[in-house]
Amino acid sequence: MEGDIVQMGAYIGAGLACMGMGGAAVGVGNVAGNFLSGALRNPSAAAGQTATLFIGIAFAEALGIFSFLVALLLMFAV
Amino acid sequence: MAAEEHGEGLTFHPMDQFIVQPLFGDGAVGVFTITNSTLWLAVTVIAAALLFVMGTRGRAIVPTRIQSIAELAYGFIHKMVEDVAGRDALKFFPYIFTLFIFIVFSNFLGLLPKAFTPTSHIAVTAILAMGVFLTVTFVGFYIHGMKFLGLFWVASAPLALRPVLALIEVISYFVRPVSHSIRLAGNMMAGHAVIKVFAAFAPLILISGIGIAVTPLSIIAITAMYGLEILVAFIQAYVFTILTCVYLKDALHPAH
């Protein structure tokens, strides 16, 4: 019984942790959207900034990956 | 446990594909055991060697297709190292190139059905990231000595803020290998697991009537995820490499 409650808590926690992915999605969309609006204003400067774009996306996405990892840990490792 | 909940026959084992098991026999995984991970590491190395050694054997001035792929990869990473980390980072070009080629080959070979993806394992990516972290730290101290610690001391900030910023900088510096490794492993793991989850829904048509709707959807979803995974396989290798270059730039030119 007690194990079941722990498991339930773990699953609820995993579901809650998945909300972090939404934050990462917002972050990545923000980075890409701002890049696009900047690139449309000054297309000649856009090509040189793609590396920065990917770095920004990577950083924003890493946090979503962390929350995904927390969810996986709760699901499978706790 | 997921399987038990869907007792009717759907089996969810999204993580089974990541199990490291011996290739020959059923024994335990010792240090020297040849496992599926070992096999795919070897396939990665052999594929890269085929492309870069056999493909460039002709040394043609007008390149063949395979040779031009090899030259494209060379030029891509060479330019990245030069642009992001600076000209003096070109000493590390073979190292960074090895990292990129290893990750990109491992990611793409892992997308083959039934394949094992070494880069989806935290043990592998942690070693890659620790290698980068230690290299960068060592290079920073070797070139700049104790001045390398100035990386953490933001001279342009107000004096009162500097200790706080220094603390944040130190933490973020030591979090680097963690995020560096987990980003790669997590991306590869997540994509493969999601494909497996969709794949587990596919045989529903054999079990219940609702499968008429679910099975085509899941097959479409697998296809879409596979396309996304192809993108992710490249982007994660690119991101890993470019972050290595960024860290290397910090080590070579620590001034903010």
Place this chain on the structure above:
Amino acid sequence: MAEHTAEHATDAGHAADAASSGGMPQLDFATFPNQILWLVVALVVLYLILSRVALPRIGSVLAERTGTITNDIAAAETFKQQAAEAEAAYHQALDDARAAAAKVINDAKADIQKDLDVAIAKADAEIAARTAESAARIDEIRASATEAVTTVAKDTTKELLNSFGVKADARSVTAAVNAQLKGGAA
């Protein structure tokens, strides 16, 4: 040895546990030494292959190609210059030829003009001579004709006077005829 196998057995059991219970294989620490060892082996092999064989080769091929392209561009530049020079020489030759041709034409024109002038002058002189001669002859003819007319008139007048029976004075007849002719001429 027995202990060793027992340890392996527990490891295997742990792995089997992880697999069957759906735990994360990524966190199965028993496999870490194995993975790390083979990863390091793979990375070192790949690094040696790439840094010793592949990268110098590709680098030299790219450098060679850059060199070839630069050389080709330089050669193309030389050829272009040569072509430009040849074109200039061609134009020069064309201009020279044109000038020579113009000179020849002018010379010929001058020669012809000179000949023509001489011929025209000669023809003019001849024409003038002929004209003078003709005029002389016409005058002569006119003079002789006048004389003939005078004589005929005198004779006719003398004959007329004779036939009328008048003794005509030769001198007065002549004067009258001359006066008459002059009046007629006037």
